Amino acid sequence: MDLLNNLLSWILWFPLIGIVIIFLINRTNEKAIKWVALITILIDFILSLILLLNFNFSDPGFQFVEKKKWLDFLNSYYFLGVDGISILFIPLTTLTTLLCILISWNSIKKKVKEFHLALLFTNISIVGTLCALDLLLFYIFWEAMLIPMYLIIGIWGGPRRIYATLKFFLYTFFGSVFMLIAIIYLYIKFGTFDYTLLLNKGYSFGIEKLLFLAFALAFAIKIPMWPVHTWLPDAHTEAPTAGSVILAGILIKLGAYGFLRFVLPMFPHASAYFTPLILTLSVIAIIYGGLACLAQEDLKRLIAYSSVSHMGFVTLGIFSLNPIAMKGAILQMINHGIVTGALFMCVGVVYDRTHSRAINYYGGLATTMPLYAALFMIFTLASIGLPGTNGFIGEFLILAGTFLSNKIATTFAALGVIIGAGYMLWLYQRVFFQKVSPNVKNLPPLKTNELVALIPMVILVFLIGLYPNLFLDFMKTSVANLLMNFK
């Protein structure tokens, strides 16, 4: 079989091989299970790099397209493809899963087999969501994603995990139902689930607005935008490290991806109509999320709220409907995945040692764990957008681009940058500086698996920060193509 022609399918389904092997391994042989999962995802990651290398930069349309008859009676196809908007997220997904397996190497003690199965399933469903071009297929992957996540939080999570999972599940499911109705409506009206055929359909404006809202609600909850964000702090806080990393790293990006892939191209008039609303909500999210961070006493909760603020920048950039801001937004999605994912990993590192997430439990970690403190500092700086790190490029492009279309929104959004420095440095001071807290006096230094999981993130922080064009080049033509609708 020609690998390149079916590359997406390979990337998508390859973890199944690992799943089958893990099924066959005895559950007491935890080491073998971990290694199989690790190697499977490593190969999957390499496959996704091959995907990157074979990408054609000048083609604005879909590449690596696979279209096969699937559910004939519904006229639904197994239809995959990637373009400049989605392609970068595929290696990001496989990389994140890979690092999640590494970082959880020693910290998952119960049901190791199920844990790795759940991670592999998550990987499949997320990659599927990213490359499905058939609405039904997309919806199936979209919902399928919830199940392994639900299990990861519900089984390996913290003390309030049941409340958190239920909230997470109901919240997202609530949003998805409206999207499902909209998809069914589109199917009934046009007889197809094919995304490419559903573009530029002349809806009446009223219907288009309703469809926009139905899709937007599902995506807004996933992102999460203000005011439907309250599931995120609970889910993040209770999730095990790997769960938080996947949630922050990729899952919530899919909301923003949904806007870019479906909402803007399918409903351009409604998108333009609702732009002021979304920009307002984004600015509120940026400032509100930042202020909420100042009030948090829990490490993970603080970082979760910072996600709300950062994703506000992403939606701001998307709905500025301008190429600079939109590229910034896509890059910022990747940045946020890297930086916030890494921050959650870092929190996991100390949580494994102390089993406390309370900020005031810590203090003086820079003295006891200097290497860890240095890595945490790098991610902190990336999170507050220091030039030279990836966070700067994203924020700079978003704000510079948004300034071209909306000066007021940019001004308020830029305030979020001040608040961001405030809460992150305050957090850093309380955890790492000042007197060494007796609780952290004899913490062991970073273990190899933790270091190996964090180093790629550090490299990416500086690679994107210093040479962003490597990544921006992928988006160029696709973003221009997408914005043609709004000329």
Place this chain on the structure above:
Amino acid sequence: MLEKSFEVMTNFNIFVFLIPFLPLVASIITLIFGKKYFRDKSHFLPVLALFLSFLLSIKVLIDVIGGKIYNFDVYTWIFASHLKVGLGFLIDPLSALMVAMVASLSFLIHVYSIGYMSGDPGYYRFFSYISLFTFFMFMLCMSNNLAQLYLGWEGVGLCSYLLIGFWYEKKSAADAGKKAFIVNRVGDFGFALGIFMVFYYLGTLYYHEIFPKLPEISHSYLNILGLKVYVPFLASFLLFCGAVGKSAQFPLHVWLPDAMEGPTPVSALIHAATMVTAGVFMVCRLHPLFELSNAMMCIVAFVGAFTCFMAATIAPTQFDIKRVIAFSTLSQLGYMFMACGVGAFIAGMFHLFTHAYFKALLFLGAGSVIHALHHAPDPNDIRIMGGLKKYMPVTFWTFLIASLSISGIPGFAGFFSKDEILSQAYFSQYSWGKIIWFIGWVVAAMTAFYTFRVVFRAFYGEFKGKDVIHGYPHESPKVMTIPLIFLAIGAVIAGWIGVPEVLGGNNLIEKFLEPVLGHPKVIHEIPHSTEYLLMGLSVLAGLSGIFLAWLVYIKVPALETVFSRNLKLLYTFLYRKWCFDELYHLIIIRPVLWTARCIVSKISDNFIIEGIVNGSARLVNIVGTGLRYLHTGIVNYYGSFVLLGVIIYIILYLYLK
């Protein structure tokens, strides 16, 4: 105007590139391997790198004097749509001078730190940070575009944060570092918006493309909520916010006094000589934009003048030797902005240049004293000093030279640059020039007074710290005193490059910088007699300040207590630094934290939004409990529900179709 007399080199130049690159490499290697392998040899690489950078900077300066300008990109950094910026360098007279100044000072301070920091457990960390700082400072000065300027700008801010909080186990140090970063972020908020505005109106961030395009916006106005705002005014105002933060001008000056928590070499390099002058450098670099708006020039002048005066009133009340010098830094930076605000950019840069040497010298001299007294619980307190002249002669003489220089005594560097500012303010074409001159003249006397207060209290009289340090202080080691001597030479001769024509000089610096900064905005016919008179007045101001200090601190020591006792309210107000910290705490920090904790977290998030979410969940629960009665287990019932569903579905279908 540049191209006429200069040859512009647009090819990659390895010498220029190595100036910032060497300290960066030294910093990274020292950070990674310092702790394990270099330990007390950690200074080696950074010092070597800085020495080479210094030599290269001299070479490049000579090239520029010889009529070359370097302007090239190393690579394209950000490229999205029509936003394109590179990491690149522009070496013209302005940046060449700045780079040479930074390199020479940074090198000397690196050497001094070998002695000052010896034995500190964070020795490698210190040298890594301080050469990283030098890297970012080079990037800032040498940049050929606004985005890279911003990179250097934030980078030096980061190093400042790391170095202020160098002894992070002390809460006050960690607090001060954080405060410096956040206050600077407030300024950078404006700075970033200013950059976006330049990009919006001119479509580019490269300096050499911005300046020719400026006429395009010289008549544009922006409508903000019905208010017509002149575009160059708003753009330069926003950019100036950044300068106000970085150069610690009112109202964002509050971080600098606290920054003295850092090691003294850091105070000398970052918080006196180089980083804090970045704001002045930026205003000079973008002077064509600022000059488009008279209102903006006026704001620059008066922000400078106010800070200059305010800091000079606070300095005499402080007892921490480093804080006194920190306030004098605020005050001197005020002079530089005053110069910019009256169109005398060259004089501003000249003062920046001389100030760097004598102020670094003051700090390092203070550091030498602190080093000698480091067994005292508070070695910075001038009340435990006294009589140090006898024990630390090199420190004394060099400190005295710096003090004479800052007081504007003829022959010393500070005299020439301060006099240049004052006379150009007096003769300025701008109407506020004479007011600025007057403020500058008054502050000149105050400067001499508070500087010599320190000289007299620390070096004259009897040593008062016998009991706290159990003995007498000693002179610092050679590795510290030799840099002091070099800086003392700089604090004298740095002014000689700008000897004005009335004194028989030929004002080299003016000729050198004029192609970049333009001719000073002064009236055409300047009577020499007035110039001599002004000069005499400023010398008089300096001498009377010194005399007054002598009177109060040597001759009649009782005078000081008379002042502080009888004017208690005023004294406390000045001692508390005009109460800005208290004010900001009351009107900004507390409301923000209160909003965060009460409004956002408690009321909005936990009560309203969660209330709605959990409330609807409860509602579903209640409805669900009701619906449970429908779960009868009888298949017929289920069938009819399915039927009902189908009917609703069909109705919806027909309706929507």
